Amino acid sequence: MIRNLLFILAALAILAPSAEAQSWRKLKKEAEAAYERGEWLTAAQTYDEAFRKKRKKEDLTFQAGEIYFTLRDYRNAAEAYRPIKDKNDEFPLVGLKYARCLKQDGQYDRAIQEFETFMQGYTGDTREILEEIIRVEIAGCRLGMEAPARANRDLEVLLPGEGINSDKQEFAPFPITDDELYFSSTVNGSAKILVSKRDGNQWGKGETPRNFPLIQNGHFCNAAMAPDGNRIYFTVCNDEEPVWNDVKTRCEIFVTKRVGAQWSQPERLPDYINTAGVVATHPFVVHQRGQEMLYFSSNREGGRGGMDIWFASRDLGLDDNDFSFPINLGPVVNTLGDEITPFYNREDQVLYFSSNGHVSIGGFDVFKANGDEVSWSQPENMGMPVNSSADDYFFALNPSRKGGFLTSNRVFAGNKIVTTNEDIFEFAKGGRRMIVKGNVYDRGSGNPIGAITVRLYEVMNDGREAELRSERFSDGRYSFDILPNRQFRVEVEAYGYQTEGYAFSSDNPEVFAYGQPTFLQQEGAPATVPDPPAEPEVPGRNLPTAPAEPAEPTAPVISQPTVPANPPAPNTPYVTTSRDPNDNNEYQTSATRHSGTYYKVQLAAVGAFSPERFSNVADLGEVQTELILARSLNRVMLADFFTLEDARRVLATVKSRGYEGAYLIEYIDGDRYGRVR
Incomplete structure (x- = not known):
């Protein structure tokens, strides 16, 4: 009996690796099948799952990253690329793709480091070209x-309601009037041209334009009406690819002409505009000097890089499609990258277009250039709020020129939380000027505190934070300009005091000023709150209440970190610099440098460090210091935590023990990277 049992156990031990191997192979086949069916998100997730079962098969995570990247799921793409980001020989340019995902996820500081790392290790024949690309990308991160x-x-910038946008792709806005909008949508599968009308502040549900010709096959989209209203130029695009792409889907330009109350059957523009095998898309027309000027995007031969902007013209006195041969707008506008979605404001002679070849803060940014035909000024990045870390294009002014529209896959103030679909946004000139402001007081005495440092963070929908401003104020009062429809956090520091802060959302259309008084507690002082001094009323703020004295909690249960079998011996003091671009001070520490990602809790910043002052949290971790050399200030850290879950659990306990201003710091391979939520 025992012999039989041992035989069965041995057989199971032999078969176990085979079963595991079968498992990842089955998942790989499922991923391949999902990809062929056009279920790309399912395919990426299944490749990801297969890689977790068989980490030696790095092509699985590469495939997942490629699909996430195509779907513009920047964060998941970065996570998929991360294990192989340094293996550019096996997976060409994967390090560059990884850095671009970080950039378009708004992680500019990390992106800069990864762009530099990629370039340092690249030895291919195209190094000179890539050096220029990397230079532009890093400049974009800094911008x-x-x-x-x-x-x-x-x-x-506002996000119109469900009358226009859906969870599919909405793009190519073209305002006929300030209250009537043509746009394109894939809400019913293939891309189609729709029209929506505004009633008050609400946009109606998009419908097919009245009497628009019926098109049986392919996507038809990207409509642009001629200024006299007698022609609509649009594109008919290949529908064989399962995922719509504004740049890569092959399109050709067609025109339909007004005949009374009807529109004629579409006519394909000549072969010298719709060149065989290439993309011709994003038409826009203006009338000037007796000519109809057609601007469009194409990757046709003779361009500068990928997609370029071209123009062709025809005589307005004739009703034919006899355009001149297309002319490239030239190297000032067009780059080695892609230039798309032209919009020309004839009154001001300004061309608006999008590019990923000029210095951009995301992928595609909107730019403007003054000029005409082939003579243009140096393009100017439109900046925020027009642009974001995502893709922004199809900028179009409405007829009154008081506002307009654009297309973006950005996340937006809780109303849009993913980057995998693009929506139409509306913008209005003369927007609200909003501020956050407040005064800072000593919690014990109620007296104003003089010298303070205030940091303003934008809080993303997933909890990540981006530091926007960090300034010192000498009179205990602060004020920052802010944008509407965003979430923020304010953090206030003063020498000898614990850090305090508060969070708020700028989403109230009736409020233009946000903020609240902040009370700082001296290091080691009891937590009491005086009656606040008289302060002018600020609409839309919530005044703080005295915090209740918390009961002393028990120490949280912390899972043991995974560390090397032979951890490094404690270091002698060394000097290093933070990777956080907003904190580039040199500091001295003796903390152990671990491999990989881990976290510390920053308890306080003090002049003279005394271990006894922090003994009530010493049971939660090792108390360490980082001496900022230029300021003779010690950052007091509680270390080390190798999962974010553990770090957050400790942070909650630390705050309950009186360190209300504590926060988390992320470290990667021993380098300090900055704060995390």
Whole structure:
């Protein structure tokens, strides 16, 4: 009996690897089948699951990353690329793709590091070209880090309701009037041209334009009406690919002409515009000097890079389609990358277009250039709020020129939480100028505190934070300009005090000023709150109440971190610099540098460090210090936690023990990367 049992156990041990191998192979086949059916998200997730079962098969995570990247799921793409980001010989340019995903996810500081790392390790024949691409990408990251402080406060961006947008793709807005909008949507499967009318503040449900010709096959989209209203140019595009793509889906330009109250059967523009095998798309027309000028995007031969912007013209006195041969707008506008979605404002002689080849804060950004035909000024990035870390294009002014529309796959203030679909956004000039402001007081005495440092963060829908501003104020009062329809957190520091802060959302259309008084507690002082001094009323704010004295909690249960079998010995003091671009101070520490990602809790920043002051949290981790050399200030850290879940659990306990201003810091391979929510 025992012999039989041992035989069965041995057989199971032999078969176990085979069963495991079969499992990942089955998942791989399921992923391939899902991809062929056009179920790309399912395919990516299944490749991801297969890789977790068989991590030696790195092509599985590469396939997952490629699909996520195509779907513009930047975060999941970055996570899929991350294990192989340094293996560019096996997976060409994967390090570059990884860095671009970080950039378009708004992680500019990490993206800069990864762009630099990729370039340092690249030895291919195209190094000279890639060096220029990397230079532009890094400049875009730096521009993105500065963009919130430079945002155009005269523009307000809004997300129209369900009459226009859905969970599919909405794009190519073309306003006929300020209250009538042509646009394209894949809501019913294939892309189609729809029209919506505004009633008050509400946009009606999109419908097929009245008497528009019936098109049986393919996507038909990207409509642009001629200024006299007698022609509509649009594209008919290949519908063989399962996923619509504004740039890569092959399209040709057609025109339909007004005949009384009807529209004629579509006519394909000549072969020298619709060149065989290439993309011709994004038409836009203006009338000037007796000519109808057709601007469009194409990857036709003779261009600068991928997609370029071209123009052709025809005589307005004739009703034919006899356009001139297309002319490239030239190297000032067009780059080695892609330039798409032209919109030309004839009155101001300004061309608006989108590009991923000029310095952008995301992928495609909107730019403007003054000029005409082939003579253009240097393009200017439109900045925030027109642009974002995602893709932004199809910028179009409405006829009154008081506002307009654009297309973006950005996330938006809780109303849009993913980047995998693009929506139409409306913008209005003369937007609300909004501020956050407040005064800072000593919690014990109620007296104003003089010198303070205030940081403003934007809080993303997934909890990540991006530092927007960090400024010192000498009189205990602060004020920042902010944008509407966003979530923020304010953090206040002063020498000798614990850090405090509060969060708020700028989503009340009746409120233009946000903020609240902030009370800082001296290090080691009891937690009491005085009666607040008289302060001018600020609409829309919630005044703080005195925090209840918490009961002393028990220590949380922390899972043991996975560390090397032979962890490194404690270091002697060394000097290093944070990777956080908003905190580039040199600091001295003796903390152990671990491999991979881990976390520490920052308890306080003090002049003279005394271990006894922090003994009530010493049971939760190791108390460490980071001496900021330029300021003679010690950051007091509680370390180390190797999962975010553990770190957050400890942070909650730390706050309950009196460290209300504590927060988490992320470290990667021993380098300090900055704060996490």
